[in-house]
Amino acid sequence: xxxxxxxxxxxxxxxxxxxxxxxxxxxxxxxxxxxxxxxxxxxxxxxxxxxxxxxxxxxxxxxxxxxxxxxxxxxxxxxxxxxxxxxxxxxxxxxxxxxxxxxxxx
Numbered sequence: 026x027x028x029x030x031x032x033x034x035x036x037x038x039x040x041x042x043x044x045x046x047x048x049x050x051x052x053x054x055x056x057x058x059x060x061x062x063x064x065x066x067x068x069x070x071x072x073x074x075x076x077x078x079x080x081x082x083x084x085x086x087x088x089x090x091x092x093x094x095x096x097x098x099x100x101x102x103x104x105x106x107x108x109x110x111x112x113x114x115x116x117x118x119x120x121x122x123x124x125x126x127x128x129x130x131x
Contacts, residue, residue: 098110105111 098104101113102110103113
């Protein structure tokens with residue numbers, strides 16, 4: 026269907042341009058300009074420009090992993106040796122007793 030329309034448009038352009046006379050330069054220039062314009066219209070109708078497609082922007086991964094968020098332990102609980110939270114031992118009351126430093130192992 027497009028080729029038929031293009032052929033009819035070309036024939037109409039040639040008919041409108043009229044016969045070119047070798048003795049008058051204006052008719053030849055008019056026919057050449059008309060043919061060029063009609064040819065450009067036909068060629069652009071038959072070969073449309075390809076659609077412009079843009080690539081999506083790149084997605085970069087974070088250089089550092091997201092921090093792990095852990096809930097705070099309940100009040101008065103400590104992390105026990107079994108791997109869970111246990112009630113903390115009572116804090117001793119009274120004067121602090123310090124042990125002497127250990128002897129060197131030399």
